[in-house]
Amino acid sequence: MELDVRGEICPYPMMKAVEAMRALPEGEYLEVYTDHSPCLDTIPTQAARLGFETSIEKIGSPEWRITLRRKP
Amino acid sequence: MTTTTTAEPRTGPLRLNLQPGVGLLVIAAAGLVSLWAARADSQFAVFWLMGMAFGFVLQRSRFCFTSAFRDLFLLRDGRVMKGVIAGMAVATVGFTLIMSDRLPNSRLEVVAPEAHVSPLALALIVGGLAFGLGMVLAGGCISGSMYRMAEGYLGSWVAFAGIMTGLLVAAHTWNWWWRLDIGRAPRLWLPNIAGYGGGVAITLLALAGAYVLILWWESRAGLVIPLTLMTHDPAVTFGDELRRTYRAIFVRGWPAISGGLALGTLNVFLFAYEHPWRITGEISAWASALAGKLNLGLAPPPLLGVETLAGCTLSGAEGVFLNHMTLSNLGLFAGALVAALLAQEFKLRVPRKPIRYAQSLGGGILMGYGAGLAVGCTVGAFFSAVPSLAANGWLFAAALTGGAFLGTKALRWLP
Secondary structure, three states: OEEEOOOOOOOHHHHHHHHHHHHOOOOOOEEEEEOOOOHHHHHHHHHHHOOEEEEEEEEEOOEEEEEEEEOO | OOOOOOOOOEEOOOOOOOHHHHHHHHHHHHHHHHHHHHHHOHHHHHHHHHHHHHHHHHHHOOOOHHHHHHHHHHOOOOHHHHHHHHHHHHHHHHHHHHHHHHOOOOOOOOOOOOOOOOOOOHHHHHHHHHHHHHHHHHOOOHHHHHHHHHHOEHHHHHHHHHHHHHHHHHHHHHHHHHHHOHHHOOOOEHHHHHHHHHHHHHHHHHHHHHHHHHHHHHHOOOOOOOOOOOOOOOOOOHHHHHHHHHHHHHHOOOOHHHHHHHHHHHHHHHHHHOOOOOOHHHHHHHHHHHHHHHOOOOOOOOOOOHHHOOOOOOOOOOOOOOOHHHHHHHHHHHHHHHHHHHOOOOOOEOOOOHHHHHHHHHHHHHHHHHHHHHOOOOHHHHHOOOOOOEHHHHHHHHHHHHHHHHHHHHHOOOO
């Protein structure tokens, strides 16, 4: 599943990512697209609390893809 | 409990980026500005360069007073607030050394020059609540909006217009508040009653207590993520070491605690030179000067009692565009721009939802009005007031916390 929160600032990228993680079907993973760097700190924190693993990839200047997968 | 989560961005294939080159050009231009400023007034050059240092650190550490307060409620995350506390602890020691040098006997009925001591008024509580709510709605406080303006956030420019408007409204209502409340309220500067040693001990103990309280609050969320390490890049050669160090400073974000400590240290430097870090007094001067220039009868009247206050007092009819604090605020913008460009984090960001503009404007007005009543923003009335050993810093912090809590409730009503 993809979540595009480019243009949104704190706390929206994190809040929307949390909503999406909670609603994510089993076996799916979530890709969050953002251009707001502070959520590189907040999303992994919340992801860990929800049992997700985070990997962050810089895909632009400045744009990031945050991939969130349920921990096995 | 440990976690292997890493916030280390893996560098993907990137196109050649011009941003660092533009950043170097901005540095060169900033150097020319400081030469010009030094010829006009050496103080101008110092404040320009200090402003740049503040802006650079704010952008690098993504230091956000709003998230410090808001995330306590929204995430039960005290990461940024711990950075704020650490910075204030450093500044408390530094400020006390400076104040005790400038006013050796603290038991007199006076306050050390330039310490941010203001009345414990109802207006301070109202101002803190309005400011706390406004900053959460706008997604950044005043310093936060200023460095985000430099990063290319259009919403922050709208917030800044709101802040100027709110400060102008506050200047028009100041005399009413002064007669009702502010002029009669007591001021409490800890060294007057406890000496410098007692004042510094009380402040440091209270900061430590707040830190422990945050640890407890975080632990109730079940899982606490440790601080991100500075870097994971392995280094073998001298070149690797140089690259890693460059990336750690100029490319990767700093942990909030590094940002807080650096800002606290810079604040001590600025006080040693002249006075603590302040922002809103100058923005009020711009707003009042602009209102005067427009000649529409919007210029505020002369303000009662402001000459008895230090810190970020509002400007009445005497608003000006250019003084040393103008250079400090513009320097903050320039420093943040340099930091964003070197890190390749500049981008024109346009909110997609129209309601975000309304949030920025409304939040900005609330912040401007609140900062006017409270004699400062999260910087002047909090980050520079607590280390001034002034009780008003703590009262404002409590009101900000309440306002931020209201803000997190309000966010849930918005799309």
